[in-house]
Amino acid sequence: MTTFIFLAYLVAAVLFILGIKGLTKPRTAVRGNQLSAMGMFIAVVVTLFDQSILSYEWIIAGVLVGGTIGALMATKIKVTDMPQMVALLNGFGGGASLAIAAASFLDPAAATNTVALISIGATIIIGSVTLSGSFVAFAKLQELISGNPIKVPGNKPLNAILLLSAIGLAIAIVMDPTNTNLMYALVAVAVVLGVLLVVPIGGADMPVVIALLNSYSGIAAATTGFITGNTVLIVSGSLVGASGIILTQIMCKAMNRSLFNVLFGVMAEGGEKVDADEIYAGKVKSTSPDEIAMMLETAERVVIVPGYGLAMAQAQHAVRELANVLQSRGTDVKYAIHPVAGRMPGHMNVLLAEAEVPYDQLIEMDEINPQFEQTDVAIVIGANDVTNPMAREDKGSPIYGMPILNVDKARTVVVIKRSLSPGFAGLPNPLFAMDNALMLFGDGKKGIVELTQSLKEAE
Amino acid sequence: MDMTLLLLLTLFVVAVFLGVELITKVPPTLHTPLMSGSNAISGISLVGALLSAGSGAGIMVNVLGFIAVVLATINVVGGYMVTNRMLAMFKRK
Numbered sequence: 025m026t027t028f029i030f031l032a033y034l035v036a037a038v039l040f041i042l043g044i045k046g047l048t049k050p051r052t053a054v055r056g057n058q059l060s061a062m063g064m065f066i067a068v069v070v071t072l073f074d075q076s077i078l079s080y081e082w083i084i085a086g087v088l089v090g091g092t093i094g095a096l097m098a099t100k101i102k103v104t105d106m107p108q109m110v111a112l113l114n115g116f117g118g119g120a121s122l123a124i125a126a127a128s129f130l131d132p133a134a135a136t137n138t139v140a141l142i143s144i145g146a147t148i149i150i151g152s153v154t155l156s157g158s159f160v161a162f163a164k165l166q167e168l169i170s171g172n173p174i175k176v177p178g179n180k181p182l183n184a185i186l187l188l189s190a191i192g193l194a195i196a197i198v199m200d201p202t203n204t205n206l207m208y209a210l211v212a213v214a215v216v217l218g219v220l221l222v223v224p225i226g227g228a229d230m231p232v233v234i235a236l237l238n239s240y241s242g243i244a245a246a247t248t249g250f251i252t253g254n255t256v257l258i259v260s261g262s263l264v265g266a267s268g269i270i271l272t273q274i275m276c277k278a279m280n281r282s283l284f285n286v287l288f289g290v291m292a293e294g295g296e297k298v299d300a301d302e303i304y305a306g307k308v309k310s311t312s313p314d315e316i317a318m319m320l321e322t323a324e325r326v327v328i329v330p331g332y333g334l335a336m337a338q339a340q341h342a343v344r345e346l347a348n349v350l351q352s353r354g355t356d357v358k359y360a361i362h363p364v365a366g367r368m369p370g371h372m373n374v375l376l377a378e379a380e381v382p383y384d385q386l387i388e389m390d391e392i393n394p395q396f397e398q399t400d401v402a403i404v405i406g407a408n409d410v411t412n413p414m415a416r417e418d419k420g421s422p423i424y425g426m427p428i429l430n431v432d433k434a435r436t437v438v439v440i441k442r443s444l445s446p447g448f449a450g451l452p453n454p455l456f457a458m459d460n461a462l463m464l465f466g467d468g469k470k471g472i473v474e475l476t477q478s479l480k481e482a483e
Numbered sequence: 484m485d486m487t488l489l490l491l492l493t494l495f496v497v498a499v500f501l502g503v504e505l506i507t508k509v510p511p512t513l514h515t516p517l518m519s520g521s522n523a524i525s526g527i528s529l530v531g532a533l534l535s536a537g538s539g540a541g542i543m544v545n546v547l548g549f550i551a552v553v554l555a556t557i558n559v560v561g562g563y564m565v566t567n568r569m570l571a572m573f574k575r576k
Contacts, residue, residue, distance in 0.1 A: 044506065057566050057567055064524070068529055077537030082545045083548075087552060094564065097557070098560070098562075103569075110519055110522065117526065120526070123550045124535055127544045130541070139488055242521065257527055259494060260525065260527040263498055267502060267506045267521045270506045368515060370512065378572050388511055
């Protein structure tokens, strides 16, 4: 029987791998997801035949409760709230591994050897950090607490102390596997560590945090696998762990910040304080929907640059409508996607896909940047720092070196924004004061709808 | 170190490398479904949760196992369903 279970686990692992392989192309992605789900089904069903399972009451109850909650979440969640959903799922993944590790510790039959005990300690640390850290990330994204970085005095030494205490307690439970109080203390310390790790991180750095917690939830599953020597847990946990790490790297690179700086809420210092009034004074030109519509009538190439503000304003359908009108007039419309636009990797893509924008019109930064010079009108909606030319030109600027979308190279740049307030980096954006830039002040969605209306009336 | 542990470690390291190779090929367009899909895969801890929830090692083990089953099932069901929902949006032309 055990042989049969492990062979089934092998099949499941292969299906997970094929599933992720399917995700490398939009065309094969749905199929890939189905293969992966089939792998999960096989792994779960064969496990139910394991002889160590004596009763099924708790299992049935748990699957019913979890299945209902999961299905409700998946069907009810709005696409704009997807970062919160992913944050919660990361947390649940960590929580599940944590609960299994704690259960194995209390089960005298499971926690028998040193390897199992070390794995339990590691799983409790990573699982707890993932659980509490993800809930803080969720609270920030849902705006239950401020999305701004929250300064904790003595953050770095405090975290170092907590981490060392956690490692110390983990060693202690290996030495003294009968002491349950040590285990609960370890959980408590690691939970506090998770909270303090995420609290200082601001909203715009959330893509990094979510990707990293995604990785942790995978690593926690893998270490859980080492407790009982469960091969399918190790393989799939490592796949997820690797996935999260790669996304984390991509996000950090796109912000030109090290993982360390993101984790400890460090923004680059330096450069003399740039005075916003000096940059903007007398140079910012405000415009009206009618004026932009007139420009768009003659434009041949238009690039739309979405940012987090697009999600906030729920303007994705309005933007699609504008693009439809433009395309029906023969205008070429593309969307420029910065890797860290939004609150998680791929946020803008999902948002625009919901509004039925074909994915081949969503162009990545490196590919779209050389095209801005041939662009007649670039429309920036809800994006700020990722268009700031100081990142390219001003060596003293804190964001110098961050790759940006070169919207300022377009013939005309229209920025739809509520005010001249700075973005997450707290810096003024000289783009707004450029000769070829026009500001349309107001709500993003309203601005786009009025613009579309003016364009239609011009027919 | 016994042979089993070495084999498990080998499995772990090889799987990480495989994961890195595979995931670098996922286009940015699909990064969000990749995350929710990998959330679903990390729900594989359900397998471990089932063993704790069904074990005869005492009520505390069962309760912790139950909590683990609930959380892991949310990940599995919620993760696959929401990924499917998002991918369906990418599919239509």
